Amino acid sequence: MIEIKxxxxxxxxxxxxxxxxxxxxxxxxxxLLGRNGSGKSTLIxxxxxxxxxxxxxxxxxxxxxxxxxxxxxxxxxxxxxxVSFVGTERILVPDLKGRELVAMGRAPWTGWTGRPGAxxxxxxxxxxxxxxxxDYAMTDxxxxxxxxxxxxxxARALAQDTPVMLLDEPTAFLDVPGKHQTxxxxxxxxxxxxxxxxFSTHDVETAVRSADKVLLADGRRVIxxxxxxxxxxxxxRRVFGx
Amino acid sequence: MRMKPGILWTCGIFLLAAxxxxxxxxxxxxxxxxxxxxxxxxxxTEDQTRLIVTGxxxxxxxxxxxxxxxxxxxxxxxxxLFRNPLAGPYVLGISSGASLGAALCVLGVSSSMAIxxxxxxxxxxxxxxxxxxxxxxxIIAAASRKIGDITVILxxxxxxxxxxxxxxxxxxxxxDEQSLKAYIVWTMGSLGNVSxxxxxxLAAAAxxxxxxxxxxxxxxxxxxxxxxxxxxxxxxxxxTRMLVFLATVLLAGxxxxxxxxxxxxGLAVPHIAxxxxxxxxxxxLVPATALxxxxxxxxxxxxxxxxxIPINAxxxxxxxxxxxxxxxxxxxxxxxx
Numbered sequence: 328m329i330e331i332k333x334x335x336x337x338x339x340x341x342x343x344x345x346x347x348x349x350x351x352x353x354x355x356x357x358x359l360l361g362r363n364g365s366g367k368s369t370l371i372x373x374x375x376x377x378x379x380x381x382x383x384x385x386x387x388x389x390x391x392x393x394x395x396x397x398x399x400x401x402x403x404x405x406x407x408x409x410v411s412f413v414g415t416e417r418i419l420v421p422d423l424k425g426r427e428l429v430a431m432g433r434a435p436w437t438g439w440t441g442r443p444g445a446x447x448x449x450x451x452x453x454x455x456x457x458x459x460x461x462d463y464a465m466t467d468x469x470x471x472x473x474x475x476x477x478x479x480x481x482a483r484a485l486a487q488d489t490p491v492m493l494l495d496e497p498t499a500f501l502d503v504p505g506k507h508q509t510x511x512x513x514x515x516x517x518x519x520x521x522x523x524x525x526f527s528t529h530d531v532e533t534a535v536r537s538a539d540k541v542l543l544a545d546g547r548r549v550i551x552x553x554x555x556x557x558x559x560x561x562x563x564r565r566v567f568g569x
Numbered sequence: 570m571r572m573k574p575g576i577l578w579t580c581g582i583f584l585l586a587a588x589x590x591x592x593x594x595x596x597x598x599x600x601x602x603x604x605x606x607x608x609x610x611x612x613x614t615e616d617q618t619r620l621i622v623t624g625x626x627x628x629x630x631x632x633x634x635x636x637x638x639x640x641x642x643x644x645x646x647x648x649x650l651f652r653n654p655l656a657g658p659y660v661l662g663i664s665s666g667a668s669l670g671a672a673l674c675v676l677g678v679s680s681s682m683a684i685x686x687x688x689x690x691x692x693x694x695x696x697x698x699x700x701x702x703x704x705x706x707x708i709i710a711a712a713s714r715k716i717g718d719i720t721v722i723l724x725x726x727x728x729x730x731x732x733x734x735x736x737x738x739x740x741x742x743x744x745d746e747q748s749l750k751a752y753i754v755w756t757m758g759s760l761g762n763v764s765x766x767x768x769x770x771l772a773a774a775a776x777x778x779x780x781x782x783x784x785x786x787x788x789x790x791x792x793x794x795x796x797x798x799x800x801x802x803x804x805x806x807x808x809t810r811m812l813v814f815l816a817t818v819l820l821a822g823x824x825x826x827x828x829x830x831x832x833x834x835g836l837a838v839p840h841i842a843x844x845x846x847x848x849x850x851x852x853x854l855v856p857a858t859a860l861x862x863x864x865x866x867x868x869x870x871x872x873x874x875x876x877x878i879p880i881n882a883x884x885x886x887x888x889x890x891x892x893x894x895x896x897x898x899x900x901x902x903x904x905x906x
Contacts, residue, residue, distance in 0.1 A: 372797075375797075375801055376800070376801070377797055377800060377801065403803045403804075403805060404803050406801075406803070407801060407802050407803030408803075410801065411801065412797060412798070412801040414795070414797050414798070416795055416797070418794055418795070418798075420793045420794070420849050421654070421843065421849065421898075422843050422846075422847055422848055422849045423793065423848075423849040427848075427849070427850065428794075431790060431791060431794065431798075431802065432802070434787065434791055434802040434803060434804075435802060435803040437787070439784075439787060440786075440787065441786065441787030441790065441852070487802070
């Protein structure tokens with residue numbers, strides 16, 4: 328589904344990840360692990376098309392392929408129908424109801440007026456149901472807890488109906504049950520909806536227990552490990568020095 | 570208990586129409602409704618009454634309606650673009666930028682009243698205000714992309730405003746008596762100096778700016794979530810930002826050029842609209858804000874007429890409590906950011 332070929336990530340003069348390559352398949356849940364500042368968020372944002380890979384003398388080395396197509400060749404609309412994104416920012420818009428926020432996920436599928444059709448309404452309701460937030464559909468998001476708001480943000484990404492879901496630290500700010508519920512939703516999105524889900528996290532235990540693969544940032548390189556097959560914990564201990 | 574949207578809209582439109590009629594009827598001399606109707610419909614009435622109604626009060630009421638709607642919608646755009654409930658053309662220094670442009674025109678180029686009121690002079694003042702507003706808006710927007718902290722942006726906006734005001738004071742010091750008097754009157758704000766040509770420019774700017782805003786409703790809704798979400802939802806950020814700039818410059822710049830700086834209307838009215846409409850969606854908020862802005866300005870104009878207080882002072886007195894309420898209401902969410 329997603330293939331990274333020999334790309335370098337960084338900003339300014341700082342290189343975070345150099346000449347990295349990896350493949351992420353359909354129906355797979357992949358956790359990105361690494362130290363603070365190792366380039367996890369930069370990788371997520373680059374895959375989401377929010378920033379470009381590191382350029383040398385104005386040229387980008389390597390490529391990112393999504394569904395076999397170079398990410399740079401996708402139009403804005405095609406990209407929005409292929410990749411959905413959940414960031415770390417707390418969304419505290421006053422007077423915005425949970426359902427209204429989830430319905431915003433349908434934006435790439437509605438016309439310029441944004442008027443939702445019957446399918447859009449159905450997809451919105453289904454996404455809310457998938458994250459179990461039916462009781463919060465008419466609650467202001469500013470009045471929700473961090474965990475509730477995070478579920479609504481994931482529902483928004485599910486309503487976007489994209490084959491790829493990218494999430495930057497979706498378990499940050501959450502308590503233990505919140506983390507567990509969030510990762511369970513992502514697991515379900517990958518297994519039952521067949522999506523390629525990639526999320527960054529610091530929660531090693533939850534990641535290893537739930538994910539199919541772990542992409543470990545080790546200095547400027549990455550190691551792709553299959554959970555239950557490769558010695559994931561040994562590698563994590565080595566990289567984190569614990 | 571929440572009122573149904575249909576009832577709310579009906580009440581709002583009725584209130585707007587009632588205030589519009591009352592604004593025409595009231596003034597230094599009251600004119601009964603039947604006389605107003607005769608004057609407007611060309612029926613038999615005194616020439617003096619017809620002159621007061623069609624030549625003075627009707628243009629003034631239309632100016633209040635358009636200026637209130639325009640400056641309020643520009644405030645809504647600023648609050649969405651900067652994702653900041655305290656943003657507005659006045660607070661961010663955009664009105665000051667427009668004031669500087671207008672001041673350069675009023676104090677410098679066209680000191681003669683005849684030139685100022687001509688078609689060219691009217692476009693000159695509007696153009697200068699648009700240029701001033703656009704310059705400040707571009708600087709603030711560039712700074713906001715680098716900084717990101719909403720408090721710093723607000724402080725920067727206020728500092729720009731203060732700096733521009735200081736520059737305008739220097740201009741005042743250097744200008745002649747006649748121009749200075751005209752400028753001082755302008756800074757107090759006035760809805761009565763908008764002539765036929767100016768009213769047409771104001772109407773065109775208000776309609777175009779509001780139409781651009783309404784057309785951009787979907788993108789504006791997505792921008793409430795932040796740039797990352799807007800981009801990954803397919804919004805053309807550069808185009809949307811450009812349209813918002815264009816609309817804000819047209820709306821806030823034109824009103825400031827012709828009516829003077831109308832303090833706190835742009836900041837306060839979108840919050841009143843949100844309070845009544847209970848939504849963050851721009852499809853509802855844009856017309857609701859325009860409606861509330863028109864109602865507020867007509868009300869402020871009636872207060873200004875009956876008390877002989879400058880309109881700018883009345884709008885500020887009405888706007889300040891709303892700003893205090895917004896600050897108190899948002900304390901919790903600002904702490905969480």
